[in-house]
Amino acid sequence: MHIFFNKHYCVCEKCENKLHPLFLKFRIGNIDALALYKYDEEIRTLLYQLKGCYDIELAEVFLDRFKDELHLLYHDYYLIPAPSSKSDDEEREFNHVQVIFKCLNLPMLPIIEKAFDYKQVELNAKARKGAIRSLKLNSKKSLYGKKILIIDDVYTTGATVLGMIELIKSLRPKKIKVLVMSKTYLK
Amino acid sequence: MGAFSFICPICGNSDENTIGKRNGKYYCRKCISFRGQEAASTEEQEKDVVWNLNYELTEEQARLSEDLLSNYQKRINSLVYAVCGSGKTEITLRVIAYALSKGKKVGFTVPRRDVIIELCDRFRNIFSKNTVALVYGGNSKILTADLICCTTHQLYRYPRYFDLLIIDEIDAFPFQDNEVLNTFFRRSVKGNYIMLSATPSRNFIDAFKKEGGHVLELFSRFHRYPLPVPEVFVLPKIIQKIKCYRLIKEYLKNGKFIFVFTPTIKICEELFDSLNFFIRGGNYVHSKRKNRERIIKDFKDKKIKYLITTAVLERGVTIKGLQVIVFQANHNIYSSDSLIQIAGRVGRKKEEPEGKVIFLTNENNVEIEKCIRTIEGANKNLQNLFKTHT
Numbered sequence: 001m002h003i004f005f006n007k008h009y010c011v012c013e014k015c016e017n018k019l020h021p022l023f024l025k026f027r028i029g030n031i032d033a034l035a036l037y038k039y040d041e042e043i044r045t046l047l048y049q050l051k052g053c054y055d056i057e058l059a060e061v062f063l064d065r066f067k068d069e070l071h072l073l074y075h076d077y078y079l080i081p082a083p084s085s086k087s088d089d090e091e092r093e094f095n096h097v098q099v100i101f102k103c104l105n106l107p108m109l110p111i112i113e114k115a116f117d118y119k120q121v122e123l124n125a126k127a128r129k130g131a132i133r134s135l136k137l138n139s140k141k142s143l144y145g146k147k148i149l150i151i152d153d154v155y156t157t158g159a160t161v162l163g164m165i166e167l168i169k170s171l172r173p174k175k176i177k178v179l180v181m182s183k184t185y186l187k
Numbered sequence: 188m189g190a191f192s193f194i195c196p197i198c199g200n201s202d203e204n205t206i207g208k209r210n211g212k213y214y215c216r217k218c219i220s221f222r223g224q225e226a227a228s229t230e231e232q233e234k235d236v237v238w239n240l241n242y243e244l245t246e247e248q249a250r251l252s253e254d255l256l257s258n259y260q261k262r263i264n265s266l267v268y269a270v271c272g273s274g275k276t277e278i279t280l281r282v283i284a285y286a287l288s289k290g291k292k293v294g295f296t297v298p299r300r301d302v303i304i305e306l307c308d309r310f311r312n313i314f315s316k317n318t319v320a321l322v323y324g325g326n327s328k329i330l331t332a333d334l335i336c337c338t339t340h341q342l343y344r345y346p347r348y349f350d351l352l353i354i355d356e357i358d359a360f361p362f363q364d365n366e367v368l369n370t371f372f373r374r375s376v377k378g379n380y381i382m383l384s385a386t387p388s389r390n391f392i393d394a395f396k397k398e399g400g401h402v403l404e405l406f407s408r409f410h411r412y413p414l415p416v417p418e419v420f421v422l423p424k425i426i427q428k429i430k431c432y433r434l435i436k437e438y439l440k441n442g443k444f445i446f447v448f449t450p451t452i453k454i455c456e457e458l459f460d461s462l463n464f465f466i467r468g469g470n471y472v473h474s475k476r477k478n479r480e481r482i483i484k485d486f487k488d489k490k491i492k493y494l495i496t497t498a499v500l501e502r503g504v505t506i507k508g509l510q511v512i513v514f515q516a517n518h519n520i521y522s523s524d525s526l527i528q529i530a531g532r533v534g535r536k537k538e539e540p541e542g543k544v545i546f547l548t549n550e551n552n553v554e555i556e557k558c559i560r561t562i563e564g565a566n567k568n569l570q571n572l573f574k575t576h577t
Binding site for chain 1: 208210216
């Protein structure tokens with residue numbers, strides 16, 4: 001993993017082969033969504049090192065290969081990152097979703113936050129649906145005429161993204177799309 | 188990044204490639220996964236120590252444990268060179284008991300999690316009046332006790348802590364060649380350490396001697412037979428099955444017991460289906476098979492004649508008169524390490540020290556060659572040591 005550090009070539013060939021990009025297209029209601037990876041063991045360990053061990057240098061690893069393409073694909077979109085708990089962000093001194101998608105070079109609007117802290121991992125699908133009610137907007141500024149891209153690191157039940165879509169729809173944007181870094185694979 | 192001088196305060200790393208920058212501050216990426224609560228220091232107290240073993244130590248073991256004790260009293264580090272399963276743990280008991288009774292902090296550490304769990308149980312039985320803490324990833328609530336059993340990864344919790352630290356299986360995978368773990372090991376020793384190993388390299392022994400350590404060898408219980416060198420048969424897949432069948436027939440005639448290692452669960456079941464048609468009385472195990480323990484016990488009780496298995500039985504099985512066949516040894520799940528471990532299943536008992544290891548493979552690959560080279564090297568090393576010793 002040390003070779004992640006080569007500035008010209010962020011991920012070496014050997015490590016690159018460990019990641020398996022999927023480019024899975026799926027729909028959430030009537031909204032187009034795209035997942036880049038399957039949430040497998042490799043992604044899990046990398047994400048853990050980034051989120052749990054605060055290893056910010058790993059942030060570029062996930063999107064480095066596709067950042068130019070993704071930039072073109074979503075060139076007129078505004079990014080809205082999924083919220084994470086404030087206390088975690090303060091402790092690790094960065095927001096992992098924001099740093100992962102920073103390399104797309106698109107304007108970021110972190111307008112959604114959690115009203116109170118909870119850990120999604122500890123909840124089951126039903127409880128997650130309840131917990132999304134705690135999401136709230138921190139600005140009522142209209143998104144009228146803007147194209148919005150919702151971004152998240154892991155898509156499991158879709159509860160967060162659905163909750164975000166509901167909130168963002170009330171601000172009347174022109175279009176909403178979803179881009180997630182990885183998606184758990186449910187049989 | 189330019190010239191800078193950042194040295195990790197935890198692991199001493201100063202390699203530019205493994206140092207990251209977060210909000211303008213440098214941080215070490217090498218030891219980043221080793222963060223957590225450190226053990227609180229406790230005061231030295233003399234304690235009563237009772238240790239009870241159900242069996243007597245052999246003469247040589249007793250001699251070695253005396254040596255270890257006197258080395259510790261003289262503040263000399265020791266390296267015990269003994270083959271796996273020859274009773275290395277027992278000879279450390281005496282020095283552990285001595286250090287505990289003086290109220291020193293004693294630790295026992297192994298790179299493998301399941302090994303330390305098993306060892307900890309043994310220590311709890313032996314030192315029944317003292318507290319024994321078991322620390323490994325995911326089990327780190329209690330950090331201090333009279334005797335601390337931990338994996339080498341958890342040593343980061345104990346900087347300059349142990350008066351006596353015993354490390355087993357230094358040649359096992361995660362510890363060897365891992366600078367971070369080695370630094371943690373050195374960092375956590377305040378007094379002296381004892382290393383236990385089955386196959387230390389010549390270089391390692393020399394380096395250890397240079398540092399002023401004392402090397403102790405334990406050969407007596409082990410039968411002094413060399414490790415079996417695997418025989419390789421390069422065959423197409425279908426013929427491998429036929430060869431496998433013939434070998435099993437031949438071994439069964441001689442009353443031997445057979446392990447057939449297969450790379451995957453699917454291949455394991457397939458091979459069993461086709462072999463079971465011709466030779467009855469076998470069975471198969473893999474990680475998903477229910478009643479695995481019972482089948483292995485049946486095999487040990489000789490109710491089952493041959494066993495087809497995946498890598499689940501790669502480590503920690505000792506059966507008398509065992510022969511091993513590795514089916515599709517060129518499969519990419521086999522590394523040279525695991526092949527050596529598989530070969531090491533053979534001839535672990537004194538009564539039947541010899542056995543055959545056969546690799547059936549489509550092609551000779553690097554891992555197989557490396558495995559054979561390593562075993563041959565180890566045998567040579569062993570023979571040389573016998574010569575210098577006797």
